[in-house]
Amino acid sequence: MNSSNKVVPLHTSNSIDDEASLWLVRLDNGSLSRQAKKDFKAWLAVDKRHLVALKAMADVWNDMDEVLSMITDEGSSENISLWPILTPVFKPLMLAASVSFLAVLLWLTVPEGVQKNSYATVIGQQLDTTFADGSIIHLNTNTVIETEFSKDKRIIKLIQGEALFDVAHDPNRPFIVYAGDRLVQAIGTKFVVHIKSENIQVTVTDGKVKMSKVATDTPLSDIKELNNTIAQADDVFIVKGEKVIANNNQTPILTHIKTENLQRELSWLDGKLIFDNETLFDVIEEINRYLDITIVLKDPSLHAxxxxxxxxxxxxxxxxxxxxxxFNIQSQRIDSNKILLTKKIKT
Structure with a gap:
């Protein structure tokens, strides 16, 4: 989450809880210097209450005991990526950073020079993240990604949901998004990747990308730069104003998008949803992505x-x-998580 390695200084006047919260912030940077690791172990050793306080702030994660035993092991070299949104302890930090997202704890053992992180949003949330290389990622509702950046490449794995990638140009480090069974490599561009239940959709808003097929569940470390001079079977070059829908084992379908339609597809970036003569079924399906309740159309005659x-x-x-x-429709709340839409009964 934090793109820098800036260390938050400790102050002796802080309470144990304050010190524990600051250590979690330092750990959130993803890597500690050798001296910082020594300082952390020394802090844990000074007072048994330090470990208790650290556990109390991180007890939302079931495996924290194992995690802490790993970081206090003298031979341990694991990097840590914490997302400190444990309210109320981290509420001031969240407000200061203007970040709202799902808490995740990842322990990552990575080679030297490789930076790994994970980011997520819950239903109804969006998250903007700027990386050290200048690239920006906008996560839409209910989205999860993993990142692996090294001196040779920048890999993003879209696990679920939808994200817009605004890629900073770096000819020495290809920027590749891995989603389902597809790789999408940026060629100086801005594009959206959306994983749906039945397909993967890629929309280019600026520049050009290349989509290629890859085996599902390929490790990020095994993903190589795509050869943009040679087109293999199922390869597709997508340029500004184009969209590709790729289904498993089917030829990807490329379509051109009108400017106004593209603006509607990206309206979520401005906190809006725009519909233009779309079926009620599609409208409800889209709006349900952003709600913690489910709207259901009971009568199939309403779908069209x-x-x-x-x-x-x-x-x-x-x-x-x-x-x-x-449409002369009435709504009925079935329970706290569902609203039913039906035709209004004439009286």
Missing amino acids: LRMSGRFDLGDSEALIEAIELS
Whole structure:
């Protein structure tokens, strides 16, 4: 998460809890110097309450005991990546960083010079991250990625969800996104990759990318730079204003996108969802991605109804009200997690 290795200084006036929280911030940088590791072990050894405080702040993770035993082992060289959003302890840090995302703990044993991290958003959240190379990643709702940066390459694994990649040019380090069974290599560009249940979609908003097929679950360390001078079977070059939909074992489908349609597809970046004469089924499917409740269309005859509109992300009440008024539909809350839409019964 933190792109720098800046060390947060400890102050003797801080309480044990304050010191523990600051150590977690230092660990969040992903790597500690040899001296910092010695300082950390010394801090743990000074007072048994230090370890207790550290555990208390990280007890959200089931394997913290094993984790702590690893970092206090003299022979340990693991790098640590923590996402300190444990409220209320880290609430001030979250506000200062303007970051809201799912807490994740990863222990990463990596070769020298390789930086690994993971990032995630929960339903309804977005996250912008700028890396040391200047590249920017915008994560959409319910998205998880892993990153592996080295002196030779920059690899992003999109595990689920949708992300926009604004790639900083670096001819010596290819930028490759791995999603499902596809690799997408940037050729100085800005593009979106979206993993859906049935396919993988790549939309280029600037520049050019190359999509290639790869074995599912390929380790990031085994991913090599794509040869952009030779086109293999299933390879697709995608340029600005184009979109490719790739299904397993099927030829990818390339389409051109009008400027206004592209703006609608990227409206989530501005906290909006825009629909233009789209089926109610598709509208509900899209809006459900951003809600912690599920809207269900009970009657199949409602699926083909057409709808247009502009809505704030997460504003389910406004959407449901618009549907009720437009199509003579009524809503019924089934439980805390589900709303049912049905035809209004005439009286």
